Amino acid sequence: MTGPSHGIGTGPGLDHGPGGWGGTEVSVRYDQGMALDHVSFRANAGQVTAVVGGDGAGKTTLLRVLAGALAPGSGVVHRPGARQTGYLPAGSGIYPDLTVAENLAFRAAGYGLSAAVARERTAEYLDRAGLAEARDRLAGQLSGGMRQKLGVIAAMLPQPELLVLDEPTTGVDPVSRSGLWWLIARAAAAGSAVVLATSYLDEAERAAWVLALEGGRELAAGTPDEIVAAVPGTLRLVTARPGGDAGRRAWRRGGRWRVWEGPGPSGSGVSPGNTASHPGQHSGPDEVITPDLQDAVTIAVLARELEMAGGTA
Amino acid sequence: MTGTPGLREGRPLAECAGVTKTFGQLTAVDHVDLQVQPGEIVGLLGANGAGKTTLLRILLGLLPASAGRVALFGEPPSRGTRRRIGYLPQGLGLYDDLTAAENLQFSAAVFGRAVSGCAVSGGAVSGGAGTGGADVLALPAGYAATPVGRLPLGLQRRVAFAQALAHQPDLLILDEPTSGVDPLGRARLWETIADAAGGGAGVLVTTHYMEEAAECARLVIMADGRVVAEGTVPEIIGDARVTVVQAPSWASAFGALEESGIPVSLAGRALRVPGAPPEVVRRALERGQAAGTVRDTAAGGTAAGIIAAGDPGTRVFAAPATLEERFFQLTLPASQAGVSR
Numbered sequence: 001m002t003g004p005s006h007g008i009g010t011g012p013g014l015d016h017g018p019g020g021w022g023g024t025e026v027s028v029r030y031d032q033g034m035a036l037d038h039v040s041f042r043a044n045a046g047q048v049t050a051v052v053g054g055d056g057a058g059k060t061t062l063l064r065v066l067a068g069a070l071a072p073g074s075g076v077v078h079r080p081g082a083r084q085t086g087y088l089p090a091g092s093g094i095y096p097d098l099t100v101a102e103n104l105a106f107r108a109a110g111y112g113l114s115a116a117v118a119r120e121r122t123a124e125y126l127d128r129a130g131l132a133e134a135r136d137r138l139a140g141q142l143s144g145g146m147r148q149k150l151g152v153i154a155a156m157l158p159q160p161e162l163l164v165l166d167e168p169t170t171g172v173d174p175v176s177r178s179g180l181w182w183l184i185a186r187a188a189a190a191g192s193a194v195v196l197a198t199s200y201l202d203e204a205e206r207a208a209w210v211l212a213l214e215g216g217r218e219l220a221a222g223t224p225d226e227i228v229a230a231v232p233g234t235l236r237l238v239t240a241r242p243g244g245d246a247g248r249r250a251w252r253r254g255g256r257w258r259v260w261e262g263p264g265p266s267g268s269g270v271s272p273g274n275t276a277s278h279p280g281q282h283s284g285p286d287e288v289i290t291p292d293l294q295d296a297v298t299i300a301v302l303a304r305e306l307e308m309a310g311g312t313a
Numbered sequence: 314m315t316g317t318p319g320l321r322e323g324r325p326l327a328e329c330a331g332v333t334k335t336f337g338q339l340t341a342v343d344h345v346d347l348q349v350q351p352g353e354i355v356g357l358l359g360a361n362g363a364g365k366t367t368l369l370r371i372l373l374g375l376l377p378a379s380a381g382r383v384a385l386f387g388e389p390p391s392r393g394t395r396r397r398i399g400y401l402p403q404g405l406g407l408y409d410d411l412t413a414a415e416n417l418q419f420s421a422a423v424f425g426r427a428v429s430g431c432a433v434s435g436g437a438v439s440g441g442a443g444t445g446g447a448d449v450l451a452l453p454a455g456y457a458a459t460p461v462g463r464l465p466l467g468l469q470r471r472v473a474f475a476q477a478l479a480h481q482p483d484l485l486i487l488d489e490p491t492s493g494v495d496p497l498g499r500a501r502l503w504e505t506i507a508d509a510a511g512g513g514a515g516v517l518v519t520t521h522y523m524e525e526a527a528e529c530a531r532l533v534i535m536a537d538g539r540v541v542a543e544g545t546v547p548e549i550i551g552d553a554r555v556t557v558v559q560a561p562s563w564a565s566a567f568g569a570l571e572e573s574g575i576p577v578s579l580a581g582r583a584l585r586v587p588g589a590p591p592e593v594v595r596r597a598l599e600r601g602q603a604a605g606t607v608r609d610t611a612a613g614g615t616a617a618g619i620i621a622a623g624d625p626g627t628r629v630f631a632a633p634a635t636l637e638e639r640f641f642q643l644t645l646p647a648s649q650a651g652v653s654r
Contacts, residue, residue, distance in 0.1 A: 046564060048579065054495025055466035128571075143361045171403075171492050173521050174640045175360040178578055178587075185579035186571070189564035199493050202524055202637075206580045214495070224581070241504075251500035252507060254527040294496050294524065301497040 020044050021066070021162050021193050026075030028061050028216075035061040037216045038075070042209070043162065043193040048184060050207035051197045052297060058216040059197035060090050060166055066195060067164040079162055083111050086155030086163040086192070092147050093154070096140025100131060100150055103139050104157065111158040118157065125153045128186070129179055145176025152183045156192075163187050165196040169203060181206075201294035212297050219300045224293045231296045232263040232303075237289045248306065251298060258289075260299050262306075324387055325350050326484045326515035327372055332381035334367050341367040343538035344381065349484065349515040354506065356529030357519045360644055364538040365519050369486060372517070373400060386483065396424050399482030399514075403489050405473040409462025413452055413472045416461055417479050424480040467498055474505055485509055487518040491525065503528050523637040536644040546636055553634040553642060556586040556594045561626040569601025570594065576641075587638040588645055591629050598627070 022042030028035045036058050043049045043066070051059045064070035065077055067087035079085060087093070094103050101122065108118035126132045129149045134142065139150060148168050155163055165184070169177045181203075188194045196207075204210050205224050212219040212227070220227045236259045242250050250259045291299065325348040334342040342364045349355050359365045370376040371383055374390030385394040400406070407416050452472075456464060461472055470490075477485065487506070491499045507528070510516050518529065526532055527546050534542040534549065542549045560566040563582050570577045570586065575597055578585050586594050634642065 054498055055493045057495065145361050167493075171489065171521065173360040173363075174358075174523065174637050175644050177521070177637075178576065178641050181578045182576060185567055185577065185584075188579065189567045191564075199495065200522060200524075201496055202635075206578075208581065251497060252504050252528070253500055255507075255530075298496040298500065301495060305497070 021079050023065065023072070023075055023077040026062070026065055026072045026077060028065065028070065029073050030061075034216045036065070036072070039211075039213070039216070039218050041066075041211050041221070043195045044208070045161070045193045046188055046191050047208040048188050048194045048196065048206065049209045049211070050204035051195065051211050051213060052199065052201060052204045053197075053213035053219070054199055056215070057213040059213060061216070062211075062213065063087075063164050063166045063195065063197055064089075066162070080160070083158060084161040086158060086160035086187075088148075088151045088155045088165040088168055090166040092151035094139045094147060094151050096138065098139055099136050100126070100139055100142070101135040103150060104154055107154040108157050113158060121157055121159075122153075125156060125183070129153060129183055143176075145172045145179070148172055149176065149179055149183065152180060156183065156187050159187075159190055160192055163192040163194045165194065167197050167199070169198060169200065201292075201297055205293045210293070212300060214301055214304060219304065220297060228291055228293060228296045231291050231299055233299075234261045235259070235289055235291045235295055235299070236261070236287060249302060251302070253294075253298075258295065258298075260302060262303065323350075325384075326386060327517065328382075328384045329368070329372070329378075330382040332368070332371060332378045332383055334364075334371060334376065335379045340538050342371070342378075345535070345538075345540055347533055347540070349517050351483075351513050351515050352510050353531065354510050354516040354518065354529045356526045356532045357517060357535065358521075358526060358532055358640065359519075359535035362537075363535040363644075365535055366488075368535070369488060369517075369519070372486060373398065396480070397483045399477035399480065399485045399509075401473055401477040401485070401487045401490050403492070405469055407461045407469060407473055407476065410460050412458060413461055413464070413468075413475075414457065416472060417476055420476045421479060467494065470494065470502070474502065478505070478509060483514055485514055485516045485518075487516065489519055489521065491520070491522070499525070523635065523640070526636055534640060534643060541643045542639075550634055550636055550639045553639045554590075554631040555634045555638050556589060556591045557628075557630055557632045558584040558586065558594060558598070559628040560584070560598075565601075566598060566627070569598050572601060573597035585632075585638065587634065587641045591631055595629050598629070 020042050022040070024040045025038045026036055026040070027038055039058070039062060041049070041051070041062070051062055053059050061070065065072050066079060067085055068079060068082060069087065069089070095106070098106065104122045105118060108122070113121075126135055131146060131149060131153070134146060139147060142150065152165060152168055155165065168180050168184070172180065184194055184196065198204055208223065210224055210227060211221045220230070222230070238257045238259055241247060241252075241257050242259055246259050249261065250257050327347070327349040329345050329347040332342055332345045333340065345364070345368060347355075347368070357365050357368070367376065371378050372385065372390065374392070374395050383390055386397060388394060408419065411419065452468060456468065461469055464472065474490070477487070485506070490506070491502050494502065503525070506516055506518070520526060531545060532543065532549055533540055558566050558570075559582070563579070563584055566584055567577055567579070570584065575586060575589050575594065578587070
């Protein structure tokens with residue numbers, strides 16, 4: 001990376017190699033409580049990092065900190081300068097009363113791009129994103145998917161070292177979603193460190209590194225494979241909703257039920273006839289299954305829920 | 314659910330036959346056939362502008378069809394049929410200034426139907442008749458007097474679910490009901506939906522989330538106003554394939570395919586190409602090598618190197634498509650270059 005680093009410095013426990021951005025032990029407190037509670041994360045050049053979680057998990061706060069829009073209460077943030085940071089805020093951050101082309105010209109000027117460079121990139125991105133015909137339409141009249149694509153393009157204009165995208169695909173139809181992912185891949189291929197928030201776990205599975213948040217705290221972090229490999233206990237697939245204690249550790253997915261048995265010594269709820277005990281082993285069509293990323297994050301949420309309820313996971 | 318005569322005799326709760334809706338020159342809905350049976354969960358999928366919302370409005374009785382036949386509970390849509398529908402709009406449709414209980418009570422009064430068990434007690438609101446008596450909604454203590462607009466979003470969504478279910482509807486119409494919900498919360502909402510279906514209600518649900526489509530007994534996929542596919546997830550995917558590219562430098566491979574105008578998506582360090590077979594992709598990669606296509610990185614100048622199909626480290630092969638990729642293929646002709654819309 002060649003741009004000047006405006007980072008506050010690097011802290012212990014996080015290796016920021018060349019081209020790596022992120023934060024260490026970052027906390028943010030709002031009036032209602034801790035929005036971020038000692039969260040560490042990193043984003044590497046040429047890679048996509050996904051921040052996952054539901055509404056209120058802390059995704060937006062984390063991305064605002066990373067983009068420099070919010071100062072953390074404590075912790076260390078390492079990020080490039082403002083002109084090397086592209087940021088799509090929640091809600092796309094475009095001006096509804098300006099046309100598509102005017103929005104991009106305005107943003108390009110903000111990034112200090114020359115008129116020639118701005119024209120060239122605007123034309124290329126609009127063309128490849130299928131927005132060329134919409135360049136003179138008011139941004140406020142675009143469909144949700146088109147508006148998100150415009151927002152991502154605006155953030156990509158400086159070809160930033162760090163591209164921060166807050167839920168670019170939420171509520172966006174699958175066709176626009178594939179267009180957005182093309183833009184995201186384009187930015188990563190050009191060397192940007194891309195950080196995106198999403199509530200879609202199948203999307204996070206495409207990322208090189210994933211941070212799952214819940215209630216402002218880290219729930220899980222690592223590559224998708226690492227997160228899956230770290231799932232404790234056993235996951236079973238059953239056809240009917242289990243009763244009793246197992247019902248609290250069960251959830252519906254794909255029309256069937258998954259039951260998680262924690263690593264506790266008693267192994268409550270284990271059917272006596274089944275001896276398989278590790279994720280990754282298949283012992284039958286409706287028995288132990290290997291979790292995927294969605295299962296892994298669900299289990300992490302469930303384990304925390306059970307812990308807070310005082311139950312033993 | 315209600316034992317209304319006629320419901321359990323095989324007659325669909327909702328039925329569209331050749332339904333068409335035009336706005337001036339635009340045909341928003343084009344000869345759509347659709348049925349929802351009692352106890353059935355039908356997923357309605359489509360890109361923006363595919364006609365889903367127009368179709369929902371016709372079913373809700375808010376828009377008349379230009380042509381074709383629409384029947385709800387065996388009769389044309391009317392104020393009467395509307396009362397037997399539970400509708401959850403994308404924006405949740407709650408009054409921000411009212412509490413959860415006030416929202417439910419107001420809705421009950423509007424529907425003119427007794428809402429059993431809709432009450433506040435000890436901070437908990439029950440509005441659960443629609444799920445066979447189980448509580449749909451138990452607000453944490455302390456939220457009973459809070460206006461809905463100031464509840465956390467997850468709770469707002471549960472209030473909206475309770476409101477849609479509280480008048481024991483025979484048909485549920487849910488427009489992107491779980492957008493922005495974490496996976497466990499989503500699973501819990503789907504338990505509520507499945508319970509309602511288990512009690513005999515028919516469910517028509519739109520979603521942009523392909524994982525969620527697996528919860529539906531049947532999917533209907535719309536593009537440009539028409540139904541382009543219908544069936545279970547495996548039936549719709551069929552034997553559709555995509556091309557996967559694993560290259561030492563995915564960025565270079567991406568650049569080469571981009572030059573050829575082939576839509577590509579990124580999955581980890583692999584590329585997935587829904588719209589072109591392996592031989593086409595291989596040729597594009599070879600052209601990229603011949604032309605010396607190297608995507609220079611904007612930031613560091615670490616040229617990713619030349620790749621091609623002939624590169625020993627590069628693998629190009631066909632793999633089964635996901636539902637999202639199949640969806641993309643089905644709607645590709647309608648959306649021109651694929652990345653447009």
